[in-house]
Amino acid sequence: MSARGLFITMEGGEGVGKSTNLDFLERLFKDNGVEIVTTREPGGTRLGEDIRELLLRVRDEPVHAVTELLLLFAARAQHIAELIEPALADGKWVLSDRFTDATYAYQCGGRGVDRAVVEQLENLVQGTLRPDYTLLLDAPVDVGMTRARNRGELDRIEQETMAFFERVRQGYLQQTQTQGDRYRIIDAGQPLVDVQKGLTAFGNEVLARWTQSRAEL
Numbered sequence: 001m002s003a004r005g006l007f008i009t010m011e012g013g014e015g016v017g018k019s020t021n022l023d024f025l026e027r028l029f030k031d032n033g034v035e036i037v038t039t040r041e042p043g044g045t046r047l048g049e050d051i052r053e054l055l056l057r058v059r060d061e062p063v064h065a066v067t068e069l070l071l072l073f074a075a076r077a078q079h080i081a082e083l084i085e086p087a088l089a090d091g092k093w094v095l096s097d098r099f100t101d102a103t104y105a106y107q108c109g110g111r112g113v114d115r116a117v118v119e120q121l122e123n124l125v126q127g128t129l130r131p132d133y134t135l136l137l138d139a140p141v142d143v144g145m146t147r148a149r150n151r152g153e154l155d156r157i158e159q160e161t162m163a164f165f166e167r168v169r170q171g172y173l174q175q176t177q178t179q180g181d182r183y184r185i186i187d188a189g190q191p192l193v194d195v196q197k198g199l200t201a202f203g204n205e206v207l208a209r210w211t212q213s214r215a216e217l
C-alpha cells in the first residue's frame with residue numbers, strides 16, 4: 001500500500017499569481033518524480049465547477065453571505081469526497097488553488113461571517129482533513145487588482161471594493177498567526193522571477209521533508 005500523499009494549498013488575494021505559480025510548482029514536483037493532482041476551489045469536480053459558476057456569475061439580486069458560504073462548502077464537500085481524499089489515499093499529492101483559508105479570508109474577513117460558524121462547517125465537511133502546507137502569496141491589494149483587472153470583465157466577487165480586498169488580505173495574514181506551522185508566506189509583489197525563487201525554496205523544503213519522513217518509516 002502506498003503512503004498517503006501530501007495536501008498542499010496555494011492562497012492569496014485577487015491577481016497575486018496563484019494560477020501562474022501553481023503551474024510552476026506542479027512542474028517542480030513532477031520533475032522530482034511526484035505524482036500530483038492539481039485542482040481548484042470553488043470547483044475541481046463537475047458539480048463543484050457548476051457551483052463555481054453560480055457563485056461567480058454577476059447577478060441582479062444580492063447574495064446573502066450565508067448562501068455564499070454554504071455553496072462554497074457544498075462544492076468543497078464534493079471536492080473532498082470525489083477528488084481530494086481518493087487521490088491522497090492513493091499516495092498522490094494534491095495541489096489546490098485555494099481551500100478553506102480562502103473562506104476565512106473572504107467570508108470571515110471580507111464579509112464578516114463569524115469564524116465559529118466556519119469552524120463548524122469545516123469540521124462537518126472536512127472531518128480531520130487540513131492542508132499539510134499552505135503557500136500564501138501576499139501582495140498589496142492594488143498590485144493584485146491591477147494585474148487581475150487587466151484581464152477584462154470582473155466576476156461577482158471581483159467587483160467588490162478595495163476595502164473588501166484589504167480585509168481579505170488581513171484575514172489571510174491573521175490565518176497565518178493562528179495555525180503558523182503549515183504556512184509559508186511569499187512576497188508576491190516582487191517580479192515573477194523572484195517569486196519563483198521563493199517557490200523553488202518552498203518546493204525543495206517540502207520534498208526534503210517528505211524524503212526524510214519516508215526514510216524514517
Ligand code: Z5A
Pocket residue numbers: 012013014015016017018019020021041042072097098099100101102103104106107147148157158188189190191192193195
Ligand atoms: N472564494 C471565496 O470567496 N471563498 C472561498 O472559500 C474560495 C474562493 C475557495 C474565485 O477564485 C473566487 O472565489 C475568488 C475568491 C472566491 N474571488 N475573487 N476575487 P479564483 O482563485 O479563481 O479567482 P481569483 O482570485 O480571481 O484568481 P485570479 O484573479 O485568477 O488570480 P491569480 O490566479 O492569483 O493570478 P494569475 O492569473 O496567476 O495572475 C494574474 C496576472 O498577473 C497574470 O497576467 C500573470 O501573468 C500576472 N502575474 C502573476 N505574478 C506576477 C508577478 N510576480 N509580477 C508580474 N505579473 C505577475
